[in-house]
Amino acid sequence: MHSPPCSRAAVSIAAAVLLLAGAPPAAAQGLVEYGVEFMPLPVGYNASTARGVSDGDWDRPIIVGTVENAPCKAACWMRVSQQYEAIVLPGLDPNMDSAANAVVHVPAGLGEWTLVVGSSTNGTAGKVPVKWDIQPNKPVDVVPLPALNAGTGEARAIFKPDGVPLRALIGGWADEIPPMAAGDAPQMGLRVPMIWETTAAGERILRPEFGVGLDGHVNDIGSAGSDGYVAFGGGQSPAGGWMPQMWTSTDDGETWVNEQLPLPMNMVTAEATGFDYEPGTLLVAGWGQNAAGMIFPVVWERASPPTMWTIHELPLPVGADGAQGGAVRKRPGRVKYSNITLKQGVAAMTLWVDDGTGWTALSPVDYLVDPQVGTPIAPGFLNKKFDAIATTVTSTSGGGFNGPAALDTLAAILTPTTLTGVQDRTPSLIAVSAAPNPFNPGVRINYTLPREGRVGVTIYDATGAVVTRFDEGRVPAGEARAVFWDGRMPNGARAASGVYFVRVATPYDLATVKIVRVE
Numbered sequence: 001m002h003s004p005p006c007s008r009a010a011v012s013i014a015a016a017v018l019l020l021a022g023a024p025p026a027a028a029q030g031l032v033e034y035g036v037e038f039m040p041l042p043v044g045y046n047a048s049t050a051r052g053v054s055d056g057d058w059d060r061p062i063i064v065g066t067v068e069n070a071p072c073k074a075a076c077w078m079r080v081s082q083q084y085e086a087i088v089l090p091g092l093d094p095n096m097d098s099a100a101n102a103v104v105h106v107p108a109g110l111g112e113w114t115l116v117v118g119s120s121t122n123g124t125a126g127k128v129p130v131k132w133d134i135q136p137n138k139p140v141d142v143v144p145l146p147a148l149n150a151g152t153g154e155a156r157a158i159f160k161p162d163g164v165p166l167r168a169l170i171g172g173w174a175d176e177i178p179p180m181a182a183g184d185a186p187q188m189g190l191r192v193p194m195i196w197e198t199t200a201a202g203e204r205i206l207r208p209e210f211g212v213g214l215d216g217h218v219n220d221i222g223s224a225g226s227d228g229y230v231a232f233g234g235g236q237s238p239a240g241g242w243m244p245q246m247w248t249s250t251d252d253g254e255t256w257v258n259e260q261l262p263l264p265m266n267m268v269t270a271e272a273t274g275f276d277y278e279p280g281t282l283l284v285a286g287w288g289q290n291a292a293g294m295i296f297p298v299v300w301e302r303a304s305p306p307t308m309w310t311i312h313e314l315p316l317p318v319g320a321d322g323a324q325g326g327a328v329r330k331r332p333g334r335v336k337y338s339n340i341t342l343k344q345g346v347a348a349m350t351l352w353v354d355d356g357t358g359w360t361a362l363s364p365v366d367y368l369v370d371p372q373v374g375t376p377i378a379p380g381f382l383n384k385k386f387d388a389i390a391t392t393v394t395s396t397s398g399g400g401f402n403g404p405a406a407l408d409t410l411a412a413i414l415t416p417t418t419l420t421g422v423q424d425r426t427p428s429l430i431a432v433s434a435a436p437n438p439f440n441p442g443v444r445i446n447y448t449l450p451r452e453g454r455v456g457v458t459i460y461d462a463t464g465a466v467v468t469r470f471d472e473g474r475v476p477a478g479e480a481r482a483v484f485w486d487g488r489m490p491n492g493a494r495a496a497s498g499v500y501f502v503r504v505a506t507p508y509d510l511a512t513v514k515i516v517r518v519e
Contacts, residue, residue, distance in 0.1 A: 033367055033368065033416075034367055034368055034389070034414040034415060034416055035414065035415050035416075035505065035510050036368060036393060036412055036413075036414055037084070037412060037413050037414075037415070038393065038410045038411070038412045039063055039065075039077045039084050039086065039410060039411040039412060039413070040077070040083075040084060040085070040086050041067060041086065041410070042067055042075070042086045042088055044069055045067040045068060045069045045073075045088075046068060046069055046408060047067070047068040047069075047408045047409050047410065048065060048066060048067045048068065048075065048086075048392070048409065048410050048411040049065045049066050049068075049392045049409060049411055050063050050064070050065040050381065050390035050391055050392050050411035050412065050413075051064055051065040051066070051099065051100060051101045051102070051118075051381060051390070052064045052065070052100065052101055052102040052103050052381045052390055053103070053381050053382070053383045053388050053389065053390035053413065054103045054104060054105035054114070054383065055104065055105070055383055061079060061105075061383065061388050061413065062076055062077065062078050062079075062103050062105050062114060063076065063077040063084070063103075063390045063411055063413055064076045064077075064100035064101070064102065064103045064116050064118070064390075065099070065100060065390070065392075065411045066098075066099050066100065067086065067088060071095065071096050071097045071098075072097045072098070072099065073088050073089065073091060073097075073098055074088075074089040074091065074098040074099050074100035074116070074118050074120065074132070075087060075088050075089060075100060075411075076089060076100060076103060076114075076116055076132075076134070077411065078114075084413075087134075087140070089116065089132050089140060089142065090132075090140065090141065090142050091120040091121070091142060092120040092121070092122040092128060092130065092142055092144065093120070093121065093122040093123055096120075096121040096122060096123065097120075097121045098118065098119065098120035098121065098130070098142075099118045099119055099120075100116045100117070100118040100132070101117060101118040101119070101154070101155060101156050101157075102116070102117050102118070102155070102156065102157050102158040103115065103116045103117075103158070104158050104159070104160040104168060106160065106165075112135065112136050113133070113134075113135055113165070113166060114133075114134035114135075115131060115132070115133060115134070115158060115160070115168055115198070116131065116132040116134065117129070117130070117131045117132075117145075117155035117156075117157075117158050117170050117172075118130060118132075118154070118155055119153070119154040119155065120142055120144075126151075126152045127152050127153065127154055128144050128145075128147060128151060128152060128153065129144070129145040129147055129153040129154050129155040129170075129172050129173075129174060129194070129196075130142050130143060130144050130145060130155065131143050131145060131155065131170065131198060131203070143203070145170065145172075145196050145198075145203050146196070146203060146204065146205050147174040147175070147194075148174050148175065148176045148192070148205075149176065151175075152174065152175045153172060153173050153174030153175060153191075153194060154172045154173055154217075155170050155171070155172040155196070156171055156172040156173070156217065156218065156219055156220075157170070157171040157172070157218060157219060157220045157221045157231075158170050158171070158221070159171075159221045159222045159223065159229070161223070161229075161252070161253070164199070165200070166198075166199060166200040167197070167198065167199045167200075168197075168198050169195060169196070169197055169206070169221055169229065169253050170195065170196040170197075170198060170221070171193075171194070171195055171196075171218030171219070171220065171221035171231050171233070172194050172196075172217060172218055173191050173192065173193060173194050173216065173217035173218065174191070174192060174194045175190065175191055175192075176190050176192050190215060191215045191216060191217060192210060192215075192216055193208050193210065193211070193216040193217050193218045193231075193233055193235070193245070193247070194207070194208070194217075194218065195207070195208050195218060195221065195231060195247070195253070195256060197253060206253055206254065206255075206256065207256075208231065208247045208256035208258065209247065209255075209256055209257050209258040210235075210258065211235050211245050211247075211258035211259075211260065215235065215236035216233060216234060216235035216236065216245065217233045217234060218231045218232070218233040218247070219232055219233045219234070219271075219272065219273045219274065220232050220233075220272075220273065220274045220275055220327070222275065222277070223277065224248070224277045224282060224304070225277060225279055225304070226304075227248070227250075227282075227304055227305070227306075228248055228249050228250040228251075229248070229249040229252075229253050230246060230247065230248050230249075230275065230277070230282070231246070231247040231248075231256065232244070232245065232246055232247075232272035232273070232274065232275050232284055232286075233245050233247075233271070233272060233273075234270075234271035234272065234273075235260075241268050241269030241289075242269045242270060242271045243260055243261075243263070243269070243270065243271075244260065244261035244262075244263075244270045244271055244272040244284075244286055244300070245258060245259075245260060245261065245272060246258070246259045246260070246261055246272065246284070247259070261284065261286075261300055261309060262300075262309055262311065263288065264288040264296070264298050264311045264313055265311070265313075266290050266291075267288035267289060267290055267296075267298075268289060268290060268291050269288070269289045270286060270287060270288035270289065270298060271286050271287055272284050272285070272286040272300070273285055273286045273287070273324070273326055273327070274286075274326055274327030274328055275327075275328065276327070276328050276329045276330050277304075278330055279304070280303060280304055281301065281302075281303060281304065281330060282301070282302045282303075282304055283299060283300070283301050283328045283329075283330050284299065284300040284301075284302075284328065285297075285298070285299055285326060285327050285328035286298050286299075286300070287323060287324040288313070294321070294322055295322035295323055295324060296313055296314065296316065296322070296323060297313075297314040297316075297323040297324075297352065298311060298312065298313055298314070299311075299312040299314065299328055300312075312354075312359065314352050314359045314361075315359060315360075315361060316361070317350050317361040320350070326380065326381075327381065327382050329382055350362065351367050368414070375393065375394045376391045376392065376393050376412070376414070377392060377393065377394050377409065380414070388413055388414070388415050389413065389414040389415075390411065390412070390413055391411075391412055391413075391414060392409050392410070392411055392412065393409065393410055393411075393412040394408075394409055429450040430447060430448070430449055430450065430504055430506070430510065430511035431447060431448040431511075432445065432446065432447040432502070432504045432511045432512075432513050433445075433446045433447075433513060434446070434502060434513050434515045437515050437516065438515075438516040438517065438518045439487065439515060439516070439517055439518070440487070440517060440518050440519065441486060441487045441494070442484055442485055442486040442487050443484070443485050443487070443515055443517075444482050444483075444484050445457060445482060445483045445484070445485065445502050445504070445513070446480065446481070446482045447481055447482075447483075447504045447511070448478060448479065448480050448481065449475055449476070449477050449478070449479070449481075449506060450477060450478075451477045452474065452475065452476050452477045453474065453475065453506035454472075454473065454474050454475075454506065455471075455472035455473070455474075455475045455481075455504065455505070455506055456469060456470070456471055456472065456504075456505050457469070457470040457472060457483045457502065457503070457504050457505075458470075458502075458503045458505070459485060459500055459501070459502050459503075460500065460501045460503065461495075461498070461499075461500055462498060462499045462500070462501075467489060467490075467495060467500065468485065468489070468490055470483050470485075485502075487517055495517055496517070497517050497518055497519050498516070498517060499514060499515075499516055500514070500515050500516070500517060501513070501514055501515070502514075502515055
C-alpha cells in the first residue's frame with residue numbers, strides 16, 4: 001500500500017478499514033469496542049498521522065508516523081509514566097520531508113532497542129530509505145539504507161527475527177537505473193522490490209528475486225514459522241496492471257524466491273499489502289480491481305504446507321465506491337480480521353469481521369467506544385501481538401462521526417476494551433458511580449473527569465449490545481456531572497430486569513460501572 005502524502009488534505013480523502021480480533025458484527029454475538037487515545041503534538045506542529053505500531057510489551061507500545069508543519073517530519077510516540085510523549089526524528093535535511101512507516105521494539109529485559117524505518121528527502125537524491133536506532137543513553141541518528149545506484153527509495157515494513165540482538169529485516173523499494181553508455185541520455189529508473197538486513201555491523205541488501213513486471217515493492221515482511229520468512233507486495237506487469245507478489249526465504253533471509261499470487265476472479269489487477277500467519281494457515285490481505293475500475297478488498301488464504309490459494313472477496317459497505325488493502329489477522333479461536341483502506345466519498349473507517357459464516361462490514365459507530373470523539377480516516381496499522389491499532393483520526397470538538405468535518409488530524413491508538421472497564425492496562429482516572437443500584441425504575445450516573453474532554457455515556461446489556469447512548473459534549477475537568485437513565489429502551493419499552501453496564505468514555509480514558517435493574 002502506498003504511503004499517503006504528508007498533508008491533511010491528502011489524509012482527509014483516505015480512509016481506514018479495520019478488521020479486528022474478537023469483534024463480531026454488532027447484531028451478532030455482542031459487541032467488542034475499542035478506545036481512542038490521541039497522540040500529543042510537539043510544540044510548533046499542528047497535525048499528525050500514524051503509520052505503524054510496535055509489537056512490544058504493553059508497557060511501551062510505540063506509535064510512528066509524521067507530524068506536520070511544512071515540512072512534515074518523522075515522529076514516534078513512546079509511553080512514559082502512562083502518558084505518550086512525542087519524539088521528532090531527525091531527517092537527512094531539516095528543511096525537507098521525512099516519514100516513519102514501521103517500528104519494532106525489544107523490551108529492556110532483552111536489550112532495550114527500538115528500530116524505526118521510513119524515508120527522508122534530501123536536496124539531491126530525493127526520497128531515501130532510512131532507519132532510526134533508538135537505544136538508551138545514545139543520540140538518535142538517521143541512517144540511509146543502501147539503495148542501489150539511484151539512491152532513492154522507501155522502507156515500508158520491518159521484522160525482528162529471534163536470536164540475534166540488533167538484527168532486523170526491512171522491506172520496501174528502491175530505484176534502479178540501468179547502466180548507460182557514454183553519451184546516452186539519462187534513463188528512467190525502475191522501482192524494484194527491496195529487502196535489507198540491518199545488524200550491529202551495518203546494513204546490506206538482501207536482493208529478492210524480482211518476479212513479474214517493470215515496477216515493484218515490498219509492503220510487509222515477517223515469519224511463516226517452519227516455512228521460513230515471507231514478504232508480500234506488488235509488481236507491475238508489462239501490460240500495466242499490478243500483480244500480487246510473495247517472496248519466501250528458507251535460509252534465514254539470505255536468498256528470496258518469488259511467487260505470484262493468483263488474481264481474484266474478474267479482477268485485472270491486484271496487490272498484496274499485509275499478512276498474518278498462525279500454525280497451519282497463511283492469510284494475505286490486499287485489493288483487486290476489475291475492468292470497470294472498481295477496487296475490492298481481498299484476502300488470500302492457504303494452508304501450510306502450501307496448498308492451493310483460497311480467495312475471499314470482501315463485500316463493500318452500502319455506498320462505498322471501492323477499497324484498498326492493509327493487513328489481516330487471525331488468532332486461534334477468534335475471528336479473522338482485516339484492515340483495508342476504504343474510499344467512500346467522505347472518508348470513514350469500516351470494520352470487516354469473519355465470524356465463520358462470512359464477512360460482514362461494520363462502521364465506526366459499531367465498534368469505537370465513543371465515535372463522537374473523532375472519525376478514523378486513514379489506514380490503520382495493527383499490532384500483531386496485542387491488537388493495538390495505530391491510525392489517524394479527525395480530531396473535532398463538535399461532531400466526530402456524525403458531525404462536521406474537522407480541519408486537523410491526529411495520530412491515535414485504538415485499544416480493545418471490555419465490559420469490566422479494563423482499558424489500556426491502567427485503572428481509569430474517571431470517577432464514576434451509579435445510584436440507586438440496584439434500581440427501579442431509573443438510575444443516576446455520576447461522573448467527574450480528571451481533564452477536559454468530550455464525553456459519551458453508553459449503556460450496554462449483559463451481552464454487550466448497546467441499549468442507549470448519551471452525548472454529553474465537552475465537559476470541564478473536575479466538574480461533577482450526572483446522566484439519568486429512566487430504564488427505558490429507545491422504543492419506550494421498559495428494559496428487562498438484569499445486569500447492565502454503564503461506560504463513560506473520553507478520547508483519553510474510559511470507566512465502567514455495573515448496574516442492576518430489578519422489578
